[in-house]
Amino acid sequence: MPGTPTGKTTESAETATPRRRQARGERRVSQLLAAAAGVFCRTGYAAASTNAIAREAGVSPGTLYQFFPNKEAIAVELGGQLLQRAHETHGQAFLPENLQRPLPELLDAVLDPLIAFNCENPAFWALMHGSGIPGAVNQEHEELHSGLLTRVEGVLHSFCPQATPAELTHTSNMVLGIFKSSLDLILAHEGADREAYTAELKTVLLRYLEPMVTTTRSP
Template sequence: MPDQTEKPGKDPAGGERLRRRQARGERRIAQLLEAAASVFCATGYTAASTNAIAREAGVSPGTLYQFFPNKEAIAIELGDRLVHEMRETYGEALAPVDPATPLEEAVGTAVDRFVDFSRRHPVFFTLMHGPDIPGRIAEEHDALHATLLSRVEFLLSSFMPDTPAADITRTAHVCLSVYKAGLELVLGHEGAERDAYVQEIKDVLVRYLQPLVADRAATPSATSLRNTP
């Protein structure tokens, strides 16, 4: 009678060892990326080095090179992961809204989600807005910006249904520029002062958008904003 206990070529123990090695490798990569984020934020991308990243991670440079050949590869992997998470963030922040939603609420929700992401991942701002980011990250940033712009346009169209597409696009560009300019101030402060800058961004956006959506039924808060000097 044939032996049914094990098929030839099967090695359960070997498969388990492989899975453990893969899990250790993923943990090491995560450790190196976290260290790289810290170094990039502290020194900027240009001044950062693989030695500094390895030191921050508590490993030898040789260990780092087992996973990444150079600093640019680390930055690209980190940027790819952050872009993926950012896409999920703006998918939630810029989802379609009920036309009856007050403008202040829609703006506040979107700004809060984006600011929360930037607070948790300040390196995203460093990599995406630095003067010498790697080409792959620059390409990702351009693609992200284009997609983000289209989502802002879609959100604005909920409040401005009869506005020409060219005007919607122009308004979306201004909204993104205002947010990006304010974000640098937000990330440069802590505590109550940071919260105050977040509120300033919301106020600027609402006051800019309010006259453009004036054909919507005004809420009491919207009316007060419009009458504020």
């Protein structure tokens, strides 16, 4: 096949430069998302200004809008990336073998990576808090929340197969709420205090869930 190499050469001439441009674009997107993460952490989503994000990223406002149509799109994309990174990094927490373990171990297996991830990616947390308006959650927050909720419901269902859907929803919401408020405390402290709040979180969940679970899973 003598023609193939030539074709390859031709293509390279046309795609080498675009590829580098694309790379630059992706770098910018990462830059902007990182900047957004920082700003969201410091000020929360609602108070974060696109100009501030652009400034933090070292670019002009116009550049930001070349990659994101508006402020919410930044949050959505950032939330999505963080979620995906969470899955990749700590997705094994929800693997079936974990679900077979006794509750205390499962809590460790699930919560420790989740907490670690949030400590390393505090922007994730900032996004989950949303606008502060009680009723009106914005879209990305809603997506994040319902995504987590679904996962929790899944785990709970495997633990309490006899629970009604309504019960599952109630319990999942409670668990998620407890987790979120504890995470507030965990992220707001360091060192021993952080450890202590982590332990308390596990205690709360263990004592809350154990009665629902043990009867169901005596091997």
